[in-house]
Amino acid sequence: MNHLLAARSQMAMSLGFHILFAAVGIALPLLMVIAEGLWLHKKDILYRELAQRWSRGAGIFFAVGAVSGTALSFELGLLWPRFMGYAGPIIGMPFSLEGFAFFLEAIFLGVYLYGWEKVSPLIHWMSGVMVLASGTASGIFVVAANAWMNSPAGFKIVNGTPVHIRPFAAMLNPAFLGQSLHMIIAAFEAVGFAVASLHAYSLLKNRRISFHQRALVISLSVAASAALLEPLSGDFLARFVAQNQPVKLAAMEGQWETERGAPLRIGGWPDSKIEKTLWAIEIPKGLSLLAYDNPNALVVGLKAFPSQDRPPVLPVHIAFQVMVACGSFLAGVALLGIVWTLRRGRLPRGRWFLLLITACGPLGFICIETGWIVTEVGRQPWIIYHVIRTAEAVTPMPGLTESFSVFTLIYIFLAFVVFLLLRKEVIGADESEPLKVAGGRP
Amino acid sequence: MKDPAAAIAVVILFSLIIYALSGGADFGGGVLDLIAFGPRARDQRRAIAEAIGPIWEANHIWMILIVVLLFSAFPVVFSAISIALVVPLNVMLIGIILRGSAFIFRRHSPPGDGRGLSWGDVFAASSVVTPVALGVIVGSIASGGVQEMPSGMMSLNVWDAWLSPFPLAIGFLTVALFTFLAAVYLTVEVQEPELKEDFRLRAVVSGIVIGLLAWFCYFLAGRGAPLIRLGLEKSSWSILFQIITAIVAIGALGALWWRRFRLARIFAVLETVFVVLGWGLSQYPYVLPPTVTFQEAAAPESVLRPLLGALLVGVVVLIPSFVFLFWVFKGQRSREKD
Numbered sequence: 001m002n003h004l005l006a007a008r009s010q011m012a013m014s015l016g017f018h019i020l021f022a023a024v025g026i027a028l029p030l031l032m033v034i035a036e037g038l039w040l041h042k043k044d045i046l047y048r049e050l051a052q053r054w055s056r057g058a059g060i061f062f063a064v065g066a067v068s069g070t071a072l073s074f075e076l077g078l079l080w081p082r083f084m085g086y087a088g089p090i091i092g093m094p095f096s097l098e099g100f101a102f103f104l105e106a107i108f109l110g111v112y113l114y115g116w117e118k119v120s121p122l123i124h125w126m127s128g129v130m131v132l133a134s135g136t137a138s139g140i141f142v143v144a145a146n147a148w149m150n151s152p153a154g155f156k157i158v159n160g161t162p163v164h165i166r167p168f169a170a171m172l173n174p175a176f177l178g179q180s181l182h183m184i185i186a187a188f189e190a191v192g193f194a195v196a197s198l199h200a201y202s203l204l205k206n207r208r209i210s211f212h213q214r215a216l217v218i219s220l221s222v223a224a225s226a227a228l229l230e231p232l233s234g235d236f237l238a239r240f241v242a243q244n245q246p247v248k249l250a251a252m253e254g255q256w257e258t259e260r261g262a263p264l265r266i267g268g269w270p271d272s273k274i275e276k277t278l279w280a281i282e283i284p285k286g287l288s289l290l291a292y293d294n295p296n297a298l299v300v301g302l303k304a305f306p307s308q309d310r311p312p313v314l315p316v317h318i319a320f321q322v323m324v325a326c327g328s329f330l331a332g333v334a335l336l337g338i339v340w341t342l343r344r345g346r347l348p349r350g351r352w353f354l355l356l357i358t359a360c361g362p363l364g365f366i367c368i369e370t371g372w373i374v375t376e377v378g379r380q381p382w383i384i385y386h387v388i389r390t391a392e393a394v395t396p397m398p399g400l401t402e403s404f405s406v407f408t409l410i411y412i413f414l415a416f417v418v419f420l421l422l423r424k425e426v427i428g429a430d431e432s433e434p435l436k437v438a439g440g441r442p
Numbered sequence: 443m444k445d446p447a448a449a450i451a452v453v454i455l456f457s458l459i460i461y462a463l464s465g466g467a468d469f470g471g472g473v474l475d476l477i478a479f480g481p482r483a484r485d486q487r488r489a490i491a492e493a494i495g496p497i498w499e500a501n502h503i504w505m506i507l508i509v510v511l512l513f514s515a516f517p518v519v520f521s522a523i524s525i526a527l528v529v530p531l532n533v534m535l536i537g538i539i540l541r542g543s544a545f546i547f548r549r550h551s552p553p554g555d556g557r558g559l560s561w562g563d564v565f566a567a568s569s570v571v572t573p574v575a576l577g578v579i580v581g582s583i584a585s586g587g588v589q590e591m592p593s594g595m596m597s598l599n600v601w602d603a604w605l606s607p608f609p610l611a612i613g614f615l616t617v618a619l620f621t622f623l624a625a626v627y628l629t630v631e632v633q634e635p636e637l638k639e640d641f642r643l644r645a646v647v648s649g650i651v652i653g654l655l656a657w658f659c660y661f662l663a664g665r666g667a668p669l670i671r672l673g674l675e676k677s678s679w680s681i682l683f684q685i686i687t688a689i690v691a692i693g694a695l696g697a698l699w700w701r702r703f704r705l706a707r708i709f710a711v712l713e714t715v716f717v718v719l720g721w722g723l724s725q726y727p728y729v730l731p732p733t734v735t736f737q738e739a740a741a742p743e744s745v746l747r748p749l750l751g752a753l754l755v756g757v758v759v760l761i762p763s764f765v766f767l768f769w770v771f772k773g774q775r776s777r778e779k780d
Contacts, residue, residue, distance in 0.1 A: 067542050070502050073509045074535045077524030084513045085521030089741035092514020092749060099510055100756035103503050107763045111770050118770050165741070167748045397528045397600055406532075410539055417543045 004391050006400035007079045010407050012376070014072055016369055017411050021065030023368055025105070026139045026184065027191035027222070028058040029132035032112075034218050036125050046211050050218070051128075052116070054195070058131075059113050060421045062105070064414060069102070071407075079400075083383050083393035086162065090155050091148050093167035094141040101138035105131055139187065140180045147175035150375065151244055152384050174244065178237035179375070185230045186371065190364025192223025193330060197361025200354045217347065220357070223364070224334035230367075231331055234324075235290070242291040245385065246300040247309065248378035251316040253287055254280060255301045262287040262299035267321055270313040275303060277317070311380040319373035326363040326370075333360055446750050447740035450515040451729070453753060455722045457504045457511070462714050463623065465501035466616075468494050470624025472541065472569020473617060474644060475562065486640055487562070489632045490624075494545065502538065514749055516739045518590050519729050523579070526588040526603035530575040537572030540564055570617060577616030581609030584721065585667035586731050590739075608659065608666025615655040619714060622648040626694070626710040629703040642698055645706070649695045652713075669731045673724030680724065687716040 032054040039047035073095075077084050108130040115124060148154075154170030155162040196219040199212040242249045249255070254270040254277030255262055264287045268280025285295040292299075302310055333356060340348050347353065383390040394400075471490040478486040513520040524531065544565040582588060587603035625645035629638050663671040674680055694709035729736040740746065 063542070066502065067539050070506055070538060071535055073506050074531060077509070077513065077520055078528055078531055078535075081521040081524040084524070085517045088513035088517035088520060089515070089745040092510065092741075092745065093752060095510045096514060096749060096752050096756070099503065099507050100752075100760060102506075103756075103760055104763055106503065107760075107767045110767060115770050163742070165745050167745055395525055395528070397525055399528070399600055403532060406536065410536065414539070414543060 003398075003400055004394050006404045007394045008390065010400070010404040011075065011079055013404075013408065013411060014068065014075055015372065015376075017414070018065065018068040018072055019368060019372060020365060021061050021068060022139060022142070023187035023365070024061040024191055025058070025065050026135045026187040028054055028061065028195070029128060029135055030188065030222060031192070031195060031219055032058065033125065033128040033132055034222070035214075036128055038214075038218075040121055040125060044214075046214055049211065050215050055109075055112055055128075057422065059109065060418065062109055064418050066102075066106070068411075068414065078403075079395055080383065080393045081395050083388060086388060086393075087148075087384060090152075090162060090165050090167065090170045091145045094144040094148075094171045098138045098141035098145075101134045101141060104134035105138065108134065136184060139184055141171075143180040143183045144171045144173070144176050146375070147179040148173045149382075149384050150179070150379055151175040152387050157387070175240060178233070178240045181233040182230070182237045182371070183368075185226050185233055186364070186368050188222055189226035189230050189330065190368050192219050192221075192226060193357075193360045193364045194362070195219040196223055197358050200357035204351065204354045204358065216357070220337060220347070223330075224337050227327075227330045227334035228338075230327055234327070239291060242299075245378070247302065247305050248311060248316070248374075249291065250300060250302045250305075251311045251313045251378055252320040252374060253299075254313065254317045255287065255299055256303050258299065258301040258304050260288065260296045260298050261285040262297075262301075264290060268317070270317045272313055309381065311378050316374055316378045319370040319377070323367050323370040323374060326367045330360060330363055330367070333357070446743060446746035447515065447737055449750055450511055450740075450746060450753075451736050454508055454511050454515075455718065457507045459715055459718045461501065461504035461508070462620070462718060463711060465504060466573065466620040466714070467623045467627050468501060469541075469569045469573045469617075470620035470622065471628075472566050473573075473621040474624055474628070474641070476566035476570060477644070480640065482636055482640055485634070485637055489628060489637055489641075491545075493624075493628060493631050505538075511749075515741050515746055516729060516736065517741060518734065518739045522588050522590045522730060522734075523583065527579050527582060529600050530578045530582070530604055534572050534575035534579065537568040537575060541568040541572060544568065573616045573620050574610075574613035577613035578604050578609045580616070580721065581612030581667075582606075583730060584612070584670045584725055585609060585663075586669065586733075588730050590730060590734055606666060608662045611655065611659045611662050615652065615659055618648050618651045618655055619717065622652055622694075623710055623714060626698070626703070626706050629698070630707050638701075638703070642701065642703075645698050645710075646695060649691065649698065653691060667731075669728070670721075670724050673726070674720070683716070683720060683723065687713065687720060690716060 032051045035047045035054065036051040038044065039051060108127045111119065111127040112124065112131055115127065119127070148170055151174040152170075153173040154166040154168070156164045196216055199215040199219065202212045203209065203216065238249070238252075241252070251270075253262075254265050254268050256270075256275045256277065261284070263282035263284050265277060265280035265282055268277045270277040288297040288299055289295045291297065302313060337347060379385055381389050381391065383393045471494050475487050475490050478484075478490075480486075509520075512523075541564075544561045582604035585606070585608045587606070587609065622645055625641045625648055628641040629645060632638055632641065660671070660674070663674075674684060690709050690712045694706050694713055697703070697706035697709055725731050727735045727737065729739050
C-alpha cells in the first residue's frame, strides 16, 4: 500500500470510528435530560427508568470515545508530524479548550451515572445539563480545529513559517460557524433517529408498550426538530463552500464546466477520464440558484483547476449525494410525523410507522460519515487549504502499512467490545422487566 | 508571568506527575494482577479491580493534556518525538486501548477455565507493556535520541532513537515505580489484614527493585545519557535533590516495614514526584538534549499567553467541579460513617 494512502486510510478510519462515539456523547445527554425533566415534572417513574437506561448507553459510548479520542491525539503526530509542527500552535487553543470540556463531561457524567441516590433530584438533573453542555462544547471545539483546515485564518506566512499567530482568530475562522452548526445538529438528528429506531423495534415486538412509547416520543421530537434544521444549516454551509472552496463545491456537484446557469445534479457518476458526470438527473439552473440565489450565476467547474489541485471527484460526489438523499428522507419522515401530530394530536399508530422509524435507524449516521467524507476528501490534496499539501505533511517514517493493519484490527476489536457491551447493558437488559436501579425521590 | 514557555513546561511536568500518580498506579495495579500468586491471588485481583474501578479512562486526560500542550506550545518537539519514537508511541497507544477494553471486558465476561488467553491476561500484559513504552520514550528523550532534523535529512530508521540500554532501563524503572505506587496505595485501601500483608510484601520488593534499577540507570547514563548524568552531578542543589529523593525512598520502605501504611503512601507519592522532577531538572534547560532548549522550541508568545489564559480558565472551572465530585462520592460516604 502506498505510504500516503496508508496514512490517510488510518486517519479516515480513526476519525470515522471516533465520530460515531462523539456524536452519541453530544446528543444522548439531551435525551436523558429531557426524560429526567419529565420525570421531575410528571412524577412518572417510567421517565426515570428511561433516563437511567439512556445514561448507561451514554456511559459506554463515552468510555470507548475517550479511548478512541486518546488514540487520535497521538495519531495526529504519528501520521502527520509536519502538519502538527506547523499548525499545532495555531489550533492548539480549541484542542486545549476541548480537553477541559471533556474533563467536565467526565466529571458530571460520573455524578449522573453513580449519583442517583447521592444528590437531590434537581442537582442530579443539573449535572445532566452540564454533561450536555460540555459534550456539545467539546464537539464545537474539535470542529473549530477542522474548520481551520478548510479556511485557515489567524496567522501570516513569512518565509514558509507561520507568524503573527492569533489563536482566537484561528479558532473563530470563517468556516467555524457553518461547520459546527451542521455537525452538532447532525449529531442530534442521527442519535435521535437511532434511539427512536431501537424503541420502535421494541414496540413492533410488543414489548413494554408504555415504556417504549414514551421513549419514542422523546427521541422522535429531538430527531424531527434536528432533521428540519439540518437542511437549513447545510444550505448555509454550502454557500460558504461555494465562496471559499469552489473546487470542493464543483466536486460535490460533479460540475466539470465553468458555466452560467449550472444545473443541480441528482445522482450521476463523475468520470475523471472523460471529465463528465454521466447519468445524473439534471435540474436546470438549480445549482446556480441554490448556491448564489441567481439562476444565471456563474459556477466554476473542475476543469478550471489544474488536475493536481482537484480532490478525488468520484468519492466526494457520491458521498454528497448519499448524504443529501438520506438527509432529505429523514426530513420527510420528520415532516410527516410533525404534520400528523399537529392534525391528530398523536403519532401515527400503525405498524407501518414503526417499521418506517425502525428503518431510519442508521440513516443519520450514514449522513454523518458521508458528510465527513465530503469535507475531508473534498479538501484534498490539501491538509491545510492552500497552505500545506497532505503529501508534504505525512511522516517520513516507514511502516505505515503495518500501522494501518494493526489499527484496523484494533478498531474492529473495539467495535466488537461496544457491540457486546450495548447488547448486555442497554438493548438486552431484561426487556420485560423494569430496570433494577435504585433511584431517588422526585 | 514573565516566561510563559517556562510556565507551560511546568504545567506539562505537573501533568506528567499527576498522570504517574493516578494513571501510573492503575498500570501498577495491572502488574500486580499479573504477578498475583499465593492462596489469596483471587482476592488480590478483586481488590485491584475495585481500586481501579470505573475511572480508568478519566486518568488519561492528563496524557491528552500533555500531548495537546506539547503540540501547541512546543510544536517542534512534538513533531520530532512523533517521528523518532514512532514504535514506543504506537506500543503505548495500543497498550492503552487494549488495557482499557480488556478491563471492561473482563468485568462483563464469565471467569475463564484457566486455559488459554483470558481478558485478564490481556489486561495484565498491556499494563506492563504500556509503562515500559512510556519509560522508553522518556529515556530516549533524556539520552538525546530525539533530535530536530531539517526535513529530508531525517534518519529513517524506526529503532535508532530508542533501542539502547539506557531507555530500556528507564522503561523497566517506570514499571517498577508504578507497581510500587499501586502496591502502597493498596496497603491502605484494602481492609483484610492478610491482603494488606500481601501488598506490603510486593511494595517492599518493588521498592528495593526501584533502588537497584535507579543505580543501574545512573551507571548506564554515563554512556547512554551523559547530559543527564552531568545534570545529576552538576551542582550542589542537584546532589541535595538526590539525597532527598533517596531519603524519601528509604522512608517509604521504613514506613512499610513498620506497617505505617498511610505514611508510606505519602512517602511513595513524594518519591514519584521527586523522580519525575529530578528528570525534568537534570535536563533543564534542554527539552531535547543536547541541542534544543525549551526556549528555542517554544511557540511565539502570542500563542503561549492565550494558552496560559485558557489553562487558567480551565482550572477555575475544573477545581469546583472536582470538589463537587469529591463531595458527592467521598464526602457523603464519610458522613454516613459518622
